[in-house]
Amino acid sequence: MDDQLAQPGTLTTVSALSDSAPSQPAPISGATASQLRRFIKSRPWVPMHELRRRFAIEGPEDEMSPVDVAGARIFVGLPQREAGLLGELLRQGEVGYELVHDPDCPAVAGVYPMRPVVRT
DSSP states (O other), rough: HHHHSSSSTTTOOOHHHHHHHOOOOOOOOOOOHHHHHHHHHHHOOHHHHHHHHHHTOOOOOTTTHHHTTTTEEEEEEHHHHHHHHOOOOOOTSSSSEEEEETTTTSEEEEEESOHHHHHH
């Protein structure tokens, strides 16, 4: 087997690697900031569970990530990556948010567009 490794153009397998599943990077799920912006602006109001469903965002159903907006900390029901993207849209004034009312806590129930979409 060592002779085969020394020759260029020879395909060899190593038994330790061939017995296990091939190692591939985990697929990135979720959305980009642009995709989130377009989707939110296409509707009058979007509940958080709809963002998870629409973009196949994986994670525990009760996952909450903190987002700092205008000197306040709110909690978004998305994984940290997507919550960060949504936080940027909130800070830029692209989208607004509505907090849950029962119980009274700084958790986001849904989001809505702040600026109308101009259609030509």
